[in-house]
Amino acid sequence: xxxxxxxxxxxxxxxxxxxxxxxxxxxxxxxxxxxxxxxxxxxxxxxxxxxxxxxxxxxxxxxxxxxxxxxxxxxxxxxxxxxxxxxxxxxxxxxxxxxxxxxxxxxxxxxxxxxxxxxxxxxxxxxxxxxxxxxxxxxxxxxxxxxxxxxxxxxxxxxxxxxxxxxxxxxxxxxxxxxxxxxxxxxxxxxxxxxxxxxxxxxxxxxxxxxxxxxxxxxxxxxxxxxxxxxxxxxxxxxxxxxxxxxxxxxxxxxxxxxxxxxxxxxxxxxxxxxxxxxxxxxxxxxxxxxxxxxxxxxxxxxxxxxxxxxxxxxxxxxxxxxxxxxxxxxxxxxxxxxxxxxxxxxxxxxxxxxxxxxxxxxxxxxxxxxxxxxxxxxxxxxxxxxxxxxxxxxxxxxxxxxxxxxxxxxxxxxxxxxxxxxxxxxxxxxxxxxxxxxxxxxxxxxxxxxxxxxxxxxxxxxxxxxxxxxxxxxxxxxxxxxxxxxxxxxxxxxxxxxxxxxxxxxxxxxxxxxxxxxxxxxxxxxxxxxxxxxxxxxxxxxxxxxxxxxxxxxxxxxxxxxxxxxxxxx
Numbered sequence: 429x430x431x432x433x434x435x436x437x438x439x440x441x442x443x444x445x446x447x448x449x450x451x452x453x454x455x456x457x458x459x460x461x462x463x464x465x466x467x468x469x470x471x472x473x474x475x476x477x478x479x480x481x482x483x484x485x486x487x488x489x490x491x492x493x494x495x496x497x498x499x500x501x502x503x504x505x506x507x508x509x510x511x512x513x514x515x516x517x518x519x520x521x522x523x524x525x526x527x528x529x530x531x532x533x534x535x536x537x538x539x540x541x542x543x544x545x546x547x548x549x550x551x552x553x554x555x556x557x558x559x560x561x562x563x564x565x566x567x568x569x570x571x572x573x574x575x576x577x578x579x580x581x582x583x584x585x586x587x588x589x590x591x592x593x594x595x596x597x598x599x600x601x602x603x604x605x606x607x608x609x610x611x612x613x614x615x616x617x618x619x620x621x622x623x624x625x626x627x628x629x630x631x632x633x634x635x636x637x638x639x640x641x642x643x644x645x646x647x648x649x650x651x652x653x654x655x656x657x658x659x660x661x662x663x664x665x666x667x668x669x670x671x672x673x674x675x676x677x678x679x680x681x682x683x684x685x686x687x688x689x690x691x692x693x694x695x696x697x698x699x700x701x702x703x704x705x706x707x708x709x710x711x712x713x714x715x716x717x718x719x720x721x722x723x724x725x726x727x728x729x730x731x732x733x734x735x736x737x738x739x740x741x742x743x744x745x746x747x748x749x750x751x752x753x754x755x756x757x758x759x760x761x762x763x764x765x766x767x768x769x770x771x772x773x774x775x776x777x778x779x780x781x782x783x784x785x786x787x788x789x790x791x792x793x794x795x796x797x798x799x800x801x802x803x804x805x806x807x808x809x810x811x812x813x814x815x816x817x818x819x820x821x822x823x824x825x826x827x828x829x830x831x832x833x834x835x836x837x838x839x840x841x842x843x844x845x846x847x848x849x850x851x852x853x854x855x856x857x858x859x860x861x862x863x864x865x866x867x868x869x870x871x872x873x874x875x876x877x878x879x880x881x882x883x884x885x886x887x888x889x890x891x892x893x894x895x896x897x898x899x900x901x902x903x904x905x906x907x908x909x910x911x912x913x914x915x916x917x918x919x920x921x922x923x924x925x926x927x928x929x930x931x932x933x934x935x936x937x938x939x940x941x942x943x944x945x946x947x948x949x950x951x952x953x954x955x956x957x958x959x960x961x962x963x964x965x966x967x968x969x970x971x972x973x974x975x976x977x978x979x980x981x982x983x984x985x986x987x988x989x990x991x992x993x994x995x996x997x998x999x
Contacts, residue, residue, distance in 0.1 A: 434447060434450040434451060434725055436722050436725055436726065438718045438721060438722060440776070441498070441767070441771065441776050444764070444766070444767060445495060445498075445500045445767060447721070447725070448491045448492075448495055448500075448761065448764050448767065449495075449502065449505075451491070451736075451761070452488050452491065452492070452505075452758075452761075453734070454730075454733055454734030454735045455468075455484070455488065455735065455758075456504075456508075457733075458484070458735075459485075459508060459512075460481070460523055461523075462511065462512070462515035462516075462521060462522070462523040463485075463508045463509070463511040463512040463515060464482075464485060464511075464512040464513075464514075464515035464516035464521070464523035464524075464525065465478075465481035465482060465484070465485055465512075465516075465523055466481055466484035466485045466755060467481055467484075468480075468481075468484050468735060468753075468754035468755055469754065470738065470753070470754030471738060471745055471748065471752070471753070471754065472753070473750060473751055473752060473753035473756070474750040474751055475533040475751070475753070478525070478526055479525075479526075479532075479533045479534060479537075480753040480754065480755060481755075482516065482525050482534060482537050483533070483536070483537050483753055483755045483756065484753070484754065484755025484758065485512055485516070485537075485755075486537035486538075486540050486541055487537070487540060487755060487756070487758035487759050487761065488758050488761055489509070489540035489541060489543065489544050489761075490540045490543070490758075490759065490761040490762040490764070490765070491761030491762070491763075491764040491767070492505055492509070492544075492761075493540070493543055493544045493547050493548050493551075493552075493768075494547070494702075494764055494765045494766070494767040494768035495764065495767045496547075496548045496551050497547045497548050497767075497768040498767045498768045498769060498770065498771075499770075499771060500767065506551050509544075509551075509552060510551075510552065510555055510556070513541070513552060513556070513560075513564055514556065514560050514563075516567075517560075517563045517564045517566070517567040518560075518563055519563075525567065527570065528570040528571070528574055529574060530574045530575040530576075531574075531575060531576060531577055531581075532574065533751070534570075535571050535574075535576060535581060535584050535585070536581070536584060538568055538571055538584055538587075538588050539583070539584040539587050539588070539640075541568070542568065542584075542587040542588045542590070542591035542592075543587060543591075543643065545591040545592075545594070545595055546587070546590065546591045546594055546643075546647050547647075547768065549594075549595065553595060561595075561597075565592060565595070565597040565598070568588050568591070568592065569588075569592065569597075569598065569599070571584065571585050571588050572585065572588075572589070572599075572600045572603055577624065578610070578624045578625050579623050579624025579625065579626055579632075580611075580623050580624060580632055580636035580637055580640065581624075582607045582610055582611055582624070583607075583611060583636065583637070583640035583641070583644075585603070585604075585607050586604060586607050586608060586611070586640065586644060587640065587643065587644070589601075589603065589604040589607075590604070590644060590647055590648060594647065608644075608652075608655065611637070611641070612655070612658075614637075615662065616794040617794055618665055618666075618669070618793070618794050619662050619663065619664070619665030619666030619667070619668070619669060619670075619707075619794075620633060620666060620669070620792070620794035620795055621633050621637040621638075621662075623636065623637060625815075626814075626815050627813050627814055627815050628684060628685075628813060628814040628815060628826055629792075629794070629795040629796060629797065629813075630683060630684025630685060630686075630826075631680075631683075631684055631686060631687075631689075631692070631693060632684075632685075632686070633666070633795075634666070634670055634693075634695070634696035635689070635692045635693070635695040635696055635699075635762055638659075638662070638663050638666055638696055638699065638700075638705075639695055639696060639699040639762065639765075641659040641662070641663070642659060642660070642663055642699040642700060642702065642703030642705055643699065643702075643703065644656065644659065645657075645659040645660055645703045645704075645705070646702065646703050659703075659705070660703060660704055660705035661705070662705075663696075663699075663700050663703065663705030663706075663707065664700075664705050664706065664707030665707060666696075666707070667696070667697075667700055667705070667706055667707035667708050668707050668708070669790070669792050669795070670696060671708060671712075671716070671783070671784075671786070672786060672790045672792075672799045672801050672806065673693075673799070673806060673808075674693075674694075674716055674719075674720065674783070674806065674833075675801075675803070675804060675805055675806045675833040675834070676719075676782065676783055676803050676804055677719065677723060677804065678716075678718075678719025678720045678721075678722055678723035679720075679723050679806075679833040679834070680693030680694070680720060680723075680833065681806050681808055681831060681833050682740065682831060682832075682833065682836040682837060682971050682972070683808055683810075683825070683826075683831045683837075684825050684826060685749055685819060685820075685822070685825055686749065686759075687740050687747065687825075687971065688738050688739060688740065688747070688748060688752055688756060688757050689756075689757060689759040689760050689762075690724050690729060690736075690740070690757065690760045691720055691721055691724040691760045691763040692759055692760045692762050692763055693720055693763075694716055694717045694720035694721065694763050695762035695763045695765065697713045697716050697717050697766075698717060698762070698763055698764065698765035698766040699762075699765055700713065701713055701765075701766050701769065701775060702765050702766065702768055702769065708784075709781065709784070710774060710775060710778050711778045711779055711780065711781035712781050712783070712784060714775060714778050714779075714780045714781070715780040715781045715782060715783070716783075717763070717766060717780075718780040719780070720763070721763065724760075727741050727742070728741065728742040728743075729741070729742070729743075729757075731743060735754070736757040736758060736760070737757065738752050738754065738756065738757060740836070740971040740972065741836070741971055741972035741973065742972075742974060744968055744971070746821075746839050746841065746968055746969065747820075747821065747839050747971055748820060749819040749820040750819055750820055751819065783803070786801045786803075787801065788800065788801060788802070788898075789801075789877065789878060789898060791875065791876070791877045793875065796810060796811055796813050796873075796875055797809070797810050797875065798810075798875055798876075798877075798879075798880050798898070800898045800903070804834070805832060805833055805834045805998060806832070806833040807830050807831065807832050807833075807898070807902075807903070807998075808830065808831040809829065809830050809875075809880045809896055809898065809903070810826065810827075810828075810830075810831065810880070811870045811873035811874075811875060811880060811882045812826060812827035812867055812868065812869050812870045812873075812882065812884070813826070813869075813870070813873070814826035814827070814869075821839045821840070823840075823866065823867075823868050824837060824838065824839045824840060825837075825839075827854075827866070827867050827868055827869065828852070828853040828854055829853045829854060829855075829867075829894070829896055829905065830853045830896070830903060830922075830996075831853070832853075832922055832998065834922075834947055834998065835852070835922035835923055835924065835925075835947070835949065835970075835972070835998070836923075836970055836971035836972040836973070837852060837853065837923075837970070837971060838850035838851075838852045838923050838965060838969040838970045838971070838976065838978075839969055839970075839971070840864075840969065841966050841969060843863060843864045843865070844862060844863060844864070845862055845864070846858060846862070846864055846918065846963055847963065847964055847965055847966050848966050848969075849864035849866070850923065850963070850965035850966060850969035850970070850976070850978065851864060851866050851918065851920050851963075851978070852920050852921070852922055852923040852965070852970075852976075852978045853920060853921065853922055854866045854867060854920055855867070855886075855892065855894070855905075855907060855917060855918070855919050855920070855992075856917065856918045856920060857886050857887065857890060857915045857916070857917050857985070858915065858916040858917070858918065859887075859915065865886040865887040865890070866886055867882075867884045867886060867892075868884075868886075869884065870882035870883060870884045871883045871884060871885065878897065878898070879895060879896060879897040879898070880895070880896050881893070881894065881895040881896070882894055889911065889912035889913055890909065890910070890911050890912070890913075890915065890985075891909070891910040891911075892907055892908070892909050892910075893907070893908040893909075894906070894907050894908075899995070901997040901998070901999065902950075902995065902996045902997035902998050903995070903996055904954070904993065904994070904995045904996075905919060905992075905993065905994050905995075905996065906991075906992070906993045907919070907990075907991070907992040907993070908989065908990075908991055909985060909989065909990045909991075909992065910988075910989050911985050911986070911987055911988065911989075911990065912987060913987055914984070914985065914986060914987065915984075915985040916982060916983070916984060916985065917982075917983045917984075917985050917992070918961060918963065918980040918981070918982055918983075919951065919958070919980060919981045919983065919992060919994045920951075920963065920978050920979070920980040921942075921949040921950070921951040921978060921979040921980065921996045922949045922978070922979075922996070922998060923965055923969075923970045923973065923976035923977070923978045924942040924943070924944055924947070924948060924949050924973075924976055924977055924978070924979070925944060925970065925972060925973025925974075925975065925976050926944050926973070926975055926976070926977065927973075927974065927975060930944050930945040931943070931944050931977070932944075932948075933962060933977070935960040936960075937959070937960070938952060938953045938958075938960070939951065939952035939953070939960065940952075940960035940961070940962065940979040940980070940981070941979065942962070942977050942978075942979045943999075947998065947999065948998070948999055949979050949996065949997070949998050949999075950979065950996070950997045950998075950999070951979045951980065951981055951994055951995070951996050951997075952981075952994060952995050952997075953981050953993075953994060954993035954994055954995055955991060955992065955993040956981075956983050956990065956991060956992040956993060956994075957983065957984060958981035958982060958983045958992065958994070959981065959982050960979070960980075960981060960982075961980045961981065961982040962977055962978070962979065962980070963977065963978040963979075963980050964977055965977065965978055981994055
């Protein structure tokens with residue numbers, strides 16, 4: 429199935445069902461003889477080949493299970509997954525998925541299997557023999573005997589124990605309660621959670637913490653009604669903020685890690701519909717889902733064989749985390765949870781509504797974020813709060829001054845040259861040897877209703893105090909720099925994509941504008957001795973555009989204190 433054969437018309441239930449099946453069809457050729465593994469070609473990950481093949485098998489279940497639950501039928505996929513479950517959980521079968529250890533990636537892939545046992549037991553459980561059911565339950569039960577990272581992974585164990593309880597298998601009720609209490613302990617207020625011990629607030633709050641809590645709310649209403657109601661209420665509060673992460677064209681805010689999951693950006697809205705916790709109008713939720721799916725299906729996100737690539741707007745391993753294997757992108761099928769809604773649900777007759785009127789500025793205190801919403805563009809101003817960078821390029825994913833739904837952001841190839849560093853939306857300091865230094869973390873910060881300020885040290889001997897204030901066409905930056913030596917600094921705007929003709933570059937001595945046929949970015953000196961400068965970023969550094977130029981102002985930095993002020997406008 430080629431990308432152009434995936435339907436972009438998304439109105440009827442069948443349209444959406446056909447879209448999912450078309451998305452998954454290319455995987456069929458890569459199933460193993462026993463159907464327990466999907467053997468995709470591509471890059472490696474921090475876990476072994478056997479687990480990568482399990483991952484590629486399990487993740488499509490996030491979409492197939494709702495497809496089956498909502499009345500969709502595909503005998504080929506049903507039989508394939510039953511055979512795979514039998515083989516993968518049989519220790520004597522050559523395709524056995526293996527025994528687990530602490531913090532095992534297999535626990536992640538247990539979650540969609542447990543989801544299948546909860547929502548579609550008639551497809552994935554009832555047809556198994558008693559011996560096969562025992563083997564499957566025994567394999568899943570391993571998760572109770574091992575340590576898990578203290579984060580959304582606890583929900584994998586919650587789902588497994590909930591599924592085992594529902595299927596009248598042995599499970600651990602005390603551990604289930606402890607895990608739930610741990611996750612509730614990370615609630616911050618106003619709908620926001622922390623993802624366990626993680627500092628950053630990113631899509632994991634939407635497509636993990638809320639997604640799983642809403643699944644739990646559906647399947648545990650009979651035994652834990654008060655907690656289920658809390659989970660729904662929190663999701664409704666979160667939805668009022670999360671709405672601001674999407675622009676009019678369906679683009680989600682490119683921010684944080686795991687962006688290769690792409691349309692999983694809208695998975696929260698599917699879970700909220702399924703779990704009755706949207707907090708917004710049904711038509712608005714449908715509009716968000718439809719436009720986000722259409723946005724992604726119009727991008728170059730598939731390889732030549734039709735399999736989803738690792739990347740964002742195009743195949744790109746530079747942006748990947750070390751847990752992004754070839755099958756990882758199929759986490760995106762979580763967006764299709766709404767397929768479980770029955771035929772008579774009002775969702776199917778509802779019209780996909782545009783975004784409602786939104787505030788031009790929205791402070792999300794618990795998320796350490798100030799959002800500027802201009803309809804066609806969403807811009808997030810953040811203070812560089814995140815866990816230690818152990819997964820890949822966290823500086824670029826969390827420490828830019830601003831993140832735009834239109835321009836995305838760039839990920840450095842190296843810090844050795846300005847072009848390789850591609851420091852869009854940063855103040856970059858260039859040493860005499862060409863080495864580039866940018867903000868990695870803020871020592872302290874303040875996020876207010878109309879501005880964000882932070883104190884940061886890009887390198888030894890340089891200290892910076894920055895204030896960013898959104899204005900109608902963009903934002904103003906004011907930097908107070910204390911330096912012990914001489915540097916060259918570049919205050920950089922957003923990266924502007926180009927391909928072929930149509931790029932215009934204009935400068936007048938104090939401002940620089942780069943524009944393509946669709947959008948553009950202008951940066952202007954307000955104070956300081958700066959000159960316009962075009963940065964030709966290395967190819968494949970930006971998430972959305974293969975080739976970009978970055979408008980910047982080049983400033984000389986002398987020993988002592990220097991004040992700089994610029995304005996960045998987008999259009």
